[in-house]
Amino acid sequence: MDFDDTNLATKLKDKNLFRQKCFINGEWMDSESGKTFEIYNPSDSTLIGLMPNCSKKETIFAIESANNAWEKWKKLSGKDRSIIIRNWHELIIKNIDDLALIMTLENGKPINDSRGEIMYASWFTDWFSEEAKRAYGKTIPSTTADRRIITIKQPVGVCGIITPWNFPSAMITRKVAPALAAGCTVVIKPAGTTPFSATALVELAHRAGVPKGVINLISVSEKDVSQVGDELCTNRHVRKISFTGSTNVGRSLMAKSASTIKKVSMELGGHAPLIVFDDADIDEAVKGSMANKYRNSGQVCVSANRIFVHEKIHDEFAEKLAKKSAELKVSDGRKEGAQIGPLITMAAVEKVQDHVSDAKSKGAKIITGGELDNEGRQFYKPTVMTEVTNDMKIFYEETFGPVAPLIKFSDDEEVIQMANDTSYGLAGYFFSKDIGRIWRVAEALEYGMIGVNAGVISTEVAPFGGIKESGVGREGAAEGLDEYLEIKYICFDGISN
Numbered sequence: 001m002d003f004d005d006t007n008l009a010t011k012l013k014d015k016n017l018f019r020q021k022c023f024i025n026g027e028w029m030d031s032e033s034g035k036t037f038e039i040y041n042p043s044d045s046t047l048i049g050l051m052p053n054c055s056k057k058e059t060i061f062a063i064e065s066a067n068n069a070w071e072k073w074k075k076l077s078g079k080d081r082s083i084i085i086r087n088w089h090e091l092i093i094k095n096i097d098d099l100a101l102i103m104t105l106e107n108g109k110p111i112n113d114s115r116g117e118i119m120y121a122s123w124f125t126d127w128f129s130e131e132a133k134r135a136y137g138k139t140i141p142s143t144t145a146d147r148r149i150i151t152i153k154q155p156v157g158v159c160g161i162i163t164p165w166n167f168p169s170a171m172i173t174r175k176v177a178p179a180l181a182a183g184c185t186v187v188i189k190p191a192g193t194t195p196f197s198a199t200a201l202v203e204l205a206h207r208a209g210v211p212k213g214v215i216n217l218i219s220v221s222e223k224d225v226s227q228v229g230d231e232l233c234t235n236r237h238v239r240k241i242s243f244t245g246s247t248n249v250g251r252s253l254m255a256k257s258a259s260t261i262k263k264v265s266m267e268l269g270g271h272a273p274l275i276v277f278d279d280a281d282i283d284e285a286v287k288g289s290m291a292n293k294y295r296n297s298g299q300v301c302v303s304a305n306r307i308f309v310h311e312k313i314h315d316e317f318a319e320k321l322a323k324k325s326a327e328l329k330v331s332d333g334r335k336e337g338a339q340i341g342p343l344i345t346m347a348a349v350e351k352v353q354d355h356v357s358d359a360k361s362k363g364a365k366i367i368t369g370g371e372l373d374n375e376g377r378q379f380y381k382p383t384v385m386t387e388v389t390n391d392m393k394i395f396y397e398e399t400f401g402p403v404a405p406l407i408k409f410s411d412d413e414e415v416i417q418m419a420n421d422t423s424y425g426l427a428g429y430f431f432s433k434d435i436g437r438i439w440r441v442a443e444a445l446e447y448g449m450i451g452v453n454a455g456v457i458s459t460e461v462a463p464f465g466g467i468k469e470s471g472v473g474r475e476g477a478a479e480g481l482d483e484y485l486e487i488k489y490i491c492f493d494g495i496s497n
């Protein structure tokens with residue numbers, strides 16, 4: 001099915017899900033200056049809509065609203081907050097068609113992938129609606145007979161939530177659902193390229209009964225983003241910053257947040273290794289690599305950016321991966337059967353082109369792809385390269401595109417050393433059948449998440465997050481709730497008489 005997206009609202013079953021405003025203190029509003037910025041479809045560069053270009057002033061208003069709302073919200077029982085998050089969850093599922101279409105138009109991902117992301121986003125509203133009831137403290141045996149010791153967990157307070165464009169819905173629910181469950185209030189700053197998935201989710205949260213001021217959303221153009229970012233990071237009422245995005249921006253937000261000693265969660269860049277050992281099931285490894293590498297056109301933080309293949313099976317693996325890669329359908333995400341959508345911006349295209357041409361100039365061989373696709377100027381062909389070496393940019397930098405660089409290795413020690421030779425530490429994967437090797441390699445890889453014979457491992461029940469320069473903190477699972485809670489120790493004296 002093809003769409004004319006000249007007016008997005010007319011394509012939706014519920015046109016009120018297309019909101020071109022920011023949301024502060026329970027009301028949709030424009031920026032005070034009346035200034036806006038434009039959002040384009042990356043598939044065909046058509047204008048989708050406008051968002052208010054907010055400044056420091058609206059950011060302060062949103063923070064104050066969140067701070068005022070916190071007084072009441074934190075006093076609700078976990079069960080009462082759970083009921084509201086559950087309502088939000090149900091509305092997300094009910095509106096999946098509209099939410100997926102909005103996402104495909106602003107992000108470009110194939111419509112089936114957008115539906116998959118909305119389901120993934122809903123796993124967090126589902127999980128944290130339950131976890132809202134489980135912010136358990138402890139009783140601790142005292143060292144003296146006349147004292148009793150307990151801990152309780154309490155919400156951190158107002159949270160600044162800054163999200164990227166590559167998972168425009170899931171990154172919102174993965175942060176906002178636990179924040180609400182814990183009793184925090186939020187000011188969201190979505191990516192400038194994909195704000196409409198965020199505004200649609202906020203509209204649904206409002207309908208679900210989230211009280212005014214508990215969720216606020218500020219939009220700002222990429223050019224003016226630091227005005228909003230600086231206020232979120234330095235305002236004393238904001239007690240936590242939860243950020244997903246690049247390592248460099250995360251580093252700068254952490255430094256700014258240090259001025260008021262905020263709690264931070266940082267989900268940053270990745271540069272995942274994927275290792276195929278000589279005892280692996282090659283077909284399974286190809287299947288896992290395909291699922292891992294090409295989701296969202298390779299614009300995924302946990303996507304493999306270096307594929308190490310044992311020399312004994314290298315050629316067979318390379319041939320099979322190249323064949324399957326060439327079969328992928330590159331097209332506008334709205335078209336039936338689309339598998340590879342556009343890259344988000346021309347800057348992203350240029351980065352991919354730079355990594356591929358740098359590798360080629362240093363001896364890499366392109367066995368499929370390696371160029372733009374005829375579908376449009378932001379579409380890049382799925383690409384497999386062999387003979388990749390550690391003097392190439394792609395060996396050390398996150399490419400964020402549909403490029404699979406293959407590196408030959410001959411022994412375990414060597415490949416572990418190469419896999420760990422990076423400042424990133426988000427996710428790593430390997431394929432092997434040897435149980436001893438599986439344990440040794442899983443323990444030796446310096447990454448926060450490891451997939452063993454699995455290319456896609458994200459789930460709401462397991463803690464997602466990285467080490468080294470890939471971040472601080474975990475999202476999802478029980479740990480994801482703790483990120484929004486403080487521990488208070490209470491000591492009772494004079495118990496014995």
Ligand code: NAP
Binds near residue numbers: 162
């Ligand atoms: P980015 O440039 O760091 O942007 C992420 C968010 O930060 C956007 O909302 C962006 O706004 C905002 N931002 C940029 N500068 C800011 C500032 N000075 N103050 C406040 N906010 C600021 O990253 P991206 O290109 O959107 O996303 C791709 C990166 O995210 C990759 O490195 C990827 O690995 C990483 N990522 C990590 C995870 C994870 O869980 N670890 C998940 C997904 C993505 P604008 O859009 O207006 O620039």
